[in-house]
Amino acid sequence: VLPLTRRLVVSSLAARVQDNTRRPMSNSSFLRATPFAYGAGHVQPNRAADPGLVYDTNATDYLHFLCALGYNSTVIGTFMDGPNACPARPRKPEDLNYPSVTVPxxxxxxxxxxxxxxxxxxxxxxxxxxxxxxxPRGVSVSVRPSRLEFAAAGEEKEFAVTFRARAGRFLPGEYVFGQMVWSDGAGRRRHRVRSPVVVRVGAHRTSKTSVPVA
Known part of the structure; x- marks a missing residue:
């Protein structure tokens, strides 16, 4: 639990994380904090009990994530039970079904x-x-579809998020931050499902992330 003097408050207008004095949240070095320091923000227990939407992640998702990082089936088998064959075309690491979205x-x-x-x-x-x-500054973001319609409780929907760098509006190698919010309307019963968005624009095209495994 954070001290009351540095409690996280999310401004609905500026969509910036602020402390209880309405100033930008600082990290331990007294510099302006980023999602790397505070994650998705402060938990609100009442809303957490009724989140509206969740990002379900199972063992298969994490298996595919490890495969995408470069681990082979033999290495994965040392800490997972049962057959663990990597798919012929593994998904990208950033496709792990995690609430935050990072494109490095x-x-x-x-x-x-x-x-x-x-x-x-x-x-x-x-x-x-x-x-x-x-x-994020210097990056355009589009979400398709931009509206998700669920016919019943328990139904699952997939969406895609596409990023493009805007010429001349970014610093190569710098991490920039934004957010994505799914909302089901207005009023006291409204749900707001917020995800931090983190992007790093490279100076040149780079290969996908890999982890060498002995």
Missing amino acids: HLSASGEPRTVTRRVRNVGAEPAAYDVRVRE
Whole structure:
């Protein structure tokens, strides 16, 4: 639990993380903090009990994530039970169905990079969610579809997020931050499912992340 003097408050207007004095949150070095320091923000227990949407992640998702990082089936088998064959075409590491979205190697030339996510409706009834995005500086972000309609509780939907660098509006190698919010309307019962978005634009095209395994 954070001290009351540095409690996290999310401004609904500026969409910036602030402390209880309405100033930008600082990290341990008294510099302006980023999602690397505070993650998705402060937990609100009442809302956490009724999140609306969740990003379900199972053992298969993590298996595919390890395969995408470069681990082979033999190494994975040393800490997982049962058959663990990697798919012939493993997914990208950034496609792990995690609530936050990180793209560490976006091309500076404007070449698009797309990641996918899926969410499950854990509400008690059918619902429809629309997305709003605060784009990281120097990066355009589009979400397709921009509206998710769930016919029943427990239904799962997939969406894609596409990133493009804007020429002349970024510093190569710098991490920039934004957010993506799915909302099902207005009022006291509204759900706001917020995900941090982190992008790093490279000076040149780079290969995908890999981890050498002996």
